[in-house]
Amino acid sequence: MNPGMDEKNKEEFTESVEDILAAKEGEIDETLDDDYRANIDFTKKIIDCRGEPSVAFQEGLKRRLLSKLAEKEAIEQRRRSETTSFWDWLRNLVPQSPAWRTTAVTVTVAVVALVVAWGSGLFSPGEEGPIVTGPLPPTVSVEARASTQETEYAVGEEIDIQFTFRNVADETFTFPFPPEIRIGDISTEVVRKFDVSYSTKTLTPGQSEDYEITWDQKNDTGEQVPPGDYQVIIPNVPLGEGKGVVSLVDSPILTISNNP
Amino acid sequence: MQVTKQATTKQEVFAELYDEFMPKVFRYIHYKVSNQQLTEDLTSTVFEKALVSFDKYSSDKAAFSTWIFSIARNTLIDYYRTKKTRQQVPLDEAVETPSREPSPQEEVEKKAEQECLRGCLARLPEDDQELIRLKFAGEFNNRQIAKMLGLSESNVGVRLFRAVKKLREDFNESWNG
Numbered sequence: 001m002n003p004g005m006d007e008k009n010k011e012e013f014t015e016s017v018e019d020i021l022a023a024k025e026g027e028i029d030e031t032l033d034d035d036y037r038a039n040i041d042f043t044k045k046i047i048d049c050r051g052e053p054s055v056a057f058q059e060g061l062k063r064r065l066l067s068k069l070a071e072k073e074a075i076e077q078r079r080r081s082e083t084t085s086f087w088d089w090l091r092n093l094v095p096q097s098p099a100w101r102t103t104a105v106t107v108t109v110a111v112v113a114l115v116v117a118w119g120s121g122l123f124s125p126g127e128e129g130p131i132v133t134g135p136l137p138p139t140v141s142v143e144a145r146a147s148t149q150e151t152e153y154a155v156g157e158e159i160d161i162q163f164t165f166r167n168v169a170d171e172t173f174t175f176p177f178p179p180e181i182r183i184g185d186i187s188t189e190v191v192r193k194f195d196v197s198y199s200t201k202t203l204t205p206g207q208s209e210d211y212e213i214t215w216d217q218k219n220d221t222g223e224q225v226p227p228g229d230y231q232v233i234i235p236n237v238p239l240g241e242g243k244g245v246v247s248l249v250d251s252p253i254l255t256i257s258n259n260p
Numbered sequence: 261m262q263v264t265k266q267a268t269t270k271q272e273v274f275a276e277l278y279d280e281f282m283p284k285v286f287r288y289i290h291y292k293v294s295n296q297q298l299t300e301d302l303t304s305t306v307f308e309k310a311l312v313s314f315d316k317y318s319s320d321k322a323a324f325s326t327w328i329f330s331i332a333r334n335t336l337i338d339y340y341r342t343k344k345t346r347q348q349v350p351l352d353e354a355v356e357t358p359s360r361e362p363s364p365q366e367e368v369e370k371k372a373e374q375e376c377l378r379g380c381l382a383r384l385p386e387d388d389q390e391l392i393r394l395k396f397a398g399e400f401n402n403r404q405i406a407k408m409l410g411l412s413e414s415n416v417g418v419r420l421f422r423a424v425k426k427l428r429e430d431f432n433e434s435w436n437g
Contacts, residue, residue, distance in 0.1 A: 053299075061282070065307055
C-alpha cells in the first residue's frame with residue numbers, strides 16, 4: 001500500500017466508522033484498498049459485540065439515582081434555611097458598622113446602668129425595676145452535649161470528642177445526622193469543619209444517640225493549630241416551624257499546650 | 261450535549277444526561293469486563309459517583325461526556341487495582357453463562373464469535389483497547405478522544421485504523437485458524 005493511499009484510508013475510515021455508529025449508510029469509495037474495506041466490515045462486528053443495558057436495569061438505576069438526588073436536595077435546602085449558631089445569633093444582635101456598634105454599646109451601657117440604678121432603689125425606693133425584654137433564643141428540643149476525656153492536650157495529640165444527642169421534647173424529630181460540627185478558637189473563629197453526612201436520625205421523646213469524632217488538631221488546610229483554647233461548635237439545626245432546634249448545650253474548653 | 265430548555269430542575273438535568281450517557285458508559289465498561297452483572301455494578305458505581313459530585317461539575321471546564329467517561333475510566337482502574345490485576349478477567353469466567361434453553365445454530369455461532377472477538381480485544385495493548393472503547397462505546401469523535409488521551413487528532417485516526425486492523429487480523433486467525 002502506498003503512503004498516500006494509507007493516509008486517505010485512515011481519514012475515510014474515521015468518517016465511515018462515525019457514519020456506521022450514527023446508523024447512516026455511506027457509500028464506500030471504490031478507490032480505497034482491501035484493508036480499508038475489511039476494516040469497515042469488521043467495524044460492524046465490533047459494534048455487534050457491544051453489551052446493552054436491560055430496560056429494567058436502566059429504569060431501576062435511574063429511579064434510585066433521582067430519589068437520592070431529591071433526598072440530597074431536601075437536606076441541602078434544610079441546611080440553607082437553618083438558623084445561625086447561637087454565637088452568630090448573639091453577634092447579629094449588634095449591628096456591624098463601627099458607628100452603629102458604638103451607638104449600640106453606648107445605649108446598652110446606659111440601659112444597664114439605668115436598670116442597676118433602678119433596681120438598687122435610687123429612683124423609687126421600694127418599687128421593682130423595669131423588665132427588659134429582647135429576642136428569645138430558640139427552644140432547644142434536641143440537646144447536644146460534647147465531652148472529652150481530658151481538657152488539656154499536648155500539641156499534636158489526637159482529641160476524641162464524644163457527643164450525646166437527646167430528644168428533650170414531647171414529639172419525635174428527624175434531623176440531619178451528624179449535624180455540622182466545627183472547632184473554633186476561643187473567639188469562635190472556626191478553624192476546622194468536619195464533613196457532614198447526608199443521613200438522618202430520628203429520635204423519639206427521651207431517646208438519645210451517641211456520636212464520636214477525633215480531632216487531629218489540624219485546621220481545614222491540614223496544618224497544626226497553634227496552642228491555645230478551643231471549643232466545639234454545632235450550629236443550631238431547626239426542626240421545623242415552631243418546633244425548636246438541635247442545639248449544643250454543653251461542651252468543654254479544650255486547651256492545647258506545649259507542656260500539658 | 262445540550263440539555264434541553266425544558267430541563268430546569270437539577271433532577272431533570274441529571275435525568276436527561278443519564279438517558280443519553282448511561283448506555284454509552286455501560287457499553288464502554290462491558291467491552292472491558294464482558295460480564296453483564298459486573299457491568300451493571302460498575303455502571304451503577306460510576307453514576308453514584310457522578311451524583312455525589314454533580315454539584316461540583318462545571319460545563320465550562322469540561323463537557324459532561326468527558327467528565328462522566330473520566331469517572332468511568334477511573335472506576336475501571338480502581339476495580340482492577342482492587343483485584344490486584346489489570347488483566348482482563350479470564351474469559352471463561354467473564355463471559356455470560358449461556359442460556360440453558362436450546363438456541364438456534366446461528367445464535368450459538370454468533371455468541372461464540374463475539375466471545376472470540378472479546379478475547380482478541382482483551383489481548384490488544386491497553387492503549388488500543390481504550391481507543392476502541394472510546395470510539396465504539398463512547399461514540400466520541402477523534403477530536404474528543406485526542407483531548408481525553410492527550411494525542412493529536414490525526415494520530416487518533418491513524419491509531420484507530422491500526423488498532424482495528426490488528427484486532428481483525430487476530431480475530432481472523434483465532435476464528436478461522
